[in-house]
Amino acid sequence: MREEETEMSTESAERDSHFFLIGEALGYLYPAVLRAVASVKLADHLADGPRTAADLAGRTGLDADALYRVLRLLATRGVFEEDAEGRFRLTSLGHALRSDVPLSARSAILMLTHATFWQSSGELExxxxxxxxxxxxxxxxxxxxYxxxxxxxxxxxxxxxxxMxxxxxxxxxxxxHFPESGVVADVGGGQGGFxxxxxxxxxxxHGVLYDETHVLxxxxxPGAEISGRWRTAAGDFFTEVPNADVYLLKRILHDWNDEQGVTILRNxxxxxxxxGRVLVVDAVVPKGNDPHQAKAVDVMLMGALPGRERTEAEFAGMFAAAGLRLSRVVPTGTVLSIVEGVAADDASG
Structure with a gap:
């Protein structure tokens, strides 16, 4: 390659890098506008078909010009779609933005973009x-x-x-493959959906939903088929947990540092x-450079909490410190895996 061609190729690569990085720096605006429309339940007003920003503004009391500009940006991400008449419709990708659908993502969006995460992420330096x-x-x-x-x-x-x-x-x-009988304790189980x-x-x-009083x-x-097999128990998982055959820790350990996590596991x-079994239901960070939700959540956690997302080896080390042995990792078809722990002296696991 001639010298001038090499210089042109280098200059082109530098321009591409510059353009890419500027675009990445502007990326924070997408969750910002997503939060804005989720907050006002805008998607609910598109359930029966497309509408103009002016029509939506009249229905919601919002500013028509600001609303159009927000919808236009979200249309570039496939959440909404603008037609030739300037009407916006909710796409299949944006469907879960509605608050009235069975698997609505609206509450999750409001949590993930809440000031507690948003502001701490802005101070990652x-x-x-x-x-x-x-x-x-x-x-x-x-x-x-807090x-x-x-x-x-x-x-x-x-x-x-x-x-979520x-x-x-x-x-x-x-x-x-859960056992046919016995007691399952959902430690830090929140509202109890899992x-x-x-x-x-x-x-x-039979199940025990274990969490703090204000959470419970x-x-x-529970439905009628479960109500007789279910109870709640209030407490602090850093102090003790109920007796059980199987323990569920779903999205719990990633909130805490290794020492705190080992305390929970040891209890x-x-x-x-x-x-018995301890089932840690968390993301397992994969090797390599491919995108994975765990890598993003890990950085969000770094700003707000003492915890982190972990690799299989890191889980194994925590289990060992708690008197457990990591027996297997079960994929679930979601971003989370089931990391199974048995007693360290249990040769059957």
Whole structure:
């Protein structure tokens, strides 16, 4: 290649890099406008067909010009689609933005873009410089203490977590061969959606939904086929957990650092019946450069919480420290896996 051709090729690559990185820097605007339309339940007004921004503004009391500009940007991401008459329709990708559909993502969007995550993510440079979370410094207390002090903020978190889990609970429950009988304890189980999915598949199982009192107050009522096999128990999983044959820890360990996570696992090991299992339902970070939701969530956690997403080897180390042995990792068809732990001296697992 001649010298001038090499220079042109280098210049072209530099332009491509510049354009790409500017686009990435503007990427924060997509979740910003997604939160804005989710907050006002805009998608609900498109359930019966496309409408202009002016029509939508009249129905919602919003500013028509601002609304058009927001919808136009989201149309570039396939959430909405603008037709030749300037009407916007909700696409199949945007369907779950509605609040009135069975698997609505609206509450999850409001949680993930809440100020607690948004503002701490904006200060990640401080994490790079000093390590650890920046949340405590920014909000004056640890993440869960901040949420527990305000009912509205806590509801945003718990409703959001439930919305993230609703579509995945069934597939995850179906991916694991739960015992026909015994007791399953959902530790830090929130509103109880996952435990209900497990009990619905195993009529011989009984369940305990274990969480803090203010969380249990918002638990989902079980159906008639489950109500007699279900109870709630309030407590602190850093202190103790109920006796059970199987422990569920769904999206729990990733909130905490290794030492805290080992404490939770050790409490499960101590209370576990002989032959019992601890099932950690979390993302397992894959090797390589391919995109995976866990890699994004891991950075979000870095800003707000002491926890992290983990690799299989990192889970194995935590299990060993708690007197458990990682026996297998079960894929579920979702972004989460079931990391199964048995007693370290259990040769049958």
């Amino acid at each position: 401080r994490c790079l410089r000093k390590g650890g979370t920046v949340f405590d410094d920014m909000f004056g207390m640890p993440f869960f203490e 949420f527990a002090q305000d009912a509205e903020t806590a509801a945003t978190f718990h409703d959001g977590m439930a919305a 889990s609703d579509w995945e609970n069934g597939p995850i429950a179906a991916a694991y 435990l209900l999915a497990v009990l619905a598949r195993r009529p011989g199982l 107050a918002g638990h989902r009522p 499960c090991r101590r209370a576990m019946a002989p032959g």
